[in-house]
Amino acid sequence: MFDILSRLRLSPGDPGIAFVGALEDFRSLPRNSRAILCGQLVFASLTSSHPGRDYIRQFGRSSARRSLFPGKKTVELSVWGDKAAMTAAESNRIKVGFSVDHYLSWGVSRKAAAVLIGGYPDKASTTIQVMVFAGAQLKQIFEKNLPAYDHPRFPSELSYLLDEIRSNFPGYRLHWAAPLEPLPDDYLQSDIINIGMEPFRHLQFRPVIASEGNAPFLRRFGPGLGLLGTVALVSGSMLYAPWHSYRVTWQKYQFETDPQLMPDGRPRNFPAMLYRQANNKLEVLQMQKDFLQHPPQQIQLANDMRQLLNQIASTPKVTILAFWIGGQSDEPSGGGRPAPHIAMRISVPADIRHSALDQGNALLKELSERTGLTLHLAANGVEEKLSESGGRPQARIYKVEG
């Protein structure tokens, strides 16, 4: 009277998810397929009771709706998986969901008290899983084994079970869920309804634990270490180039400014020392260069002197008594004029046909022509030297400036 619903398709393109309650069925699943484990392959309990050596404990489930601020500590629902099935799931890379997880989320998502009856219809027997919810929390969970659907005693045993549940949880509504076949109409009363696939509307897949003890070191710490290593590696490679560049520049700078060492190990009394000491050394050097390029100022002085002396000495009759060059003579010229560059005292024989001033002017003219300089008589620059016998001037002495 019941057909075994063992396979469910959510959409036309979906490869399909099998409800699997037997190990042989599970093992025959293709790789990378998806399956909801139910029936004998899973055992769930709110106590710490151990279902036996064939089962391996999975991650615990919260028996109430998850909350950011849990009011009180809820009892953990222990879930056990068939060891062989878990191993097969891992080796065949099968995505595994547990029917008990789906029932649980269905139950804790509703406030009203409810009893959910799920399970798995196997060929030999039918596993019935009963979960009692109240206040969005799983209160009780237990399993019953009934005969197979087609067994003659199945209807009576089912009726007996339902009555037992009703009497134990009076006032609770009973919900009959997949993968059990929907209850025929004659079972349905006001307090029991078919919900079918409702708990499986959103499929949940969980990681499985296939072996006892800790997972291998790499499994546990590998991802973290890998992340850390990758980030460190990326960071390092990003930092290395600029850092290396900086180091190279720095070393180069240190080396080049090191006053002690030359590439061949010779010590160098090098400008590097000066660079560190005095930055204006260059400026001084430049000034020294300029200074060295100019001839000494007195060369002009000496040359002028020689030239002038030659020119004047070659003038007929003129005798130089004294000569000054260089801006100031020790006999200052009067009249507040600037000190002459050149000054000299010259003596000429007196020409009595002319006055001393006239003779002086003529002499000046001649001298100016010879030297190319603008010469003039100094203030009080005329002096007549009389002969010892007296009377007529013998020589006239002029002080000339220019």
Place this chain on the structure above:
Amino acid sequence: MHRVHAPFFLLCLICALMIAWGTHMNLSIIKEKDRLERMELDHFQKWIQSYSALAPVRKQWDAAYPPGTDIKDLLTLYRKFNFESAGLIATADTMQLGRITPLQENNRYLGLTEACVITGNEGNKGFVVSAPDYGKLIQGIQALSQRREIRFTGITIDRAKNRPHAVLRDMCLLVRDDEDASQPGVKP
């Protein structure tokens, strides 16, 4: 994902974030340091280039001017003038030390000091040099004027004296102040 040690993974994640953040911070710092260091190196290398180009100046300079440390007393100063090489006659007996001042050229100190001399009995007019005749005197003064380390600002020749002689005004010897030329100062 299965059986990953979650707290450890979280720790690694935090560390990784810190490393990433640190990298980000350090990257800009290092790049800036690198840039500054390069600038400094560049500056130095340019300095060295300029200095190398000017290096011959130092040799010329050292050749042109005697070091101030050579001048220990009046006699060594007199000898540095080396009047004999110019064919001039001078005497250290009446020579007196005049001013000693750092040489300023366009108000800049060049690393030279002027050590000036006067002949005492000439009334501070200058330093007296003489020669056997006027031709030699003038030649000698010219020879003297060619020398860089010697400076004078005026020449006076007076025939009134019986021996051909000339008074050189502001007669100074330029000596170089050694080492750190950036600091003005006179070596004793």
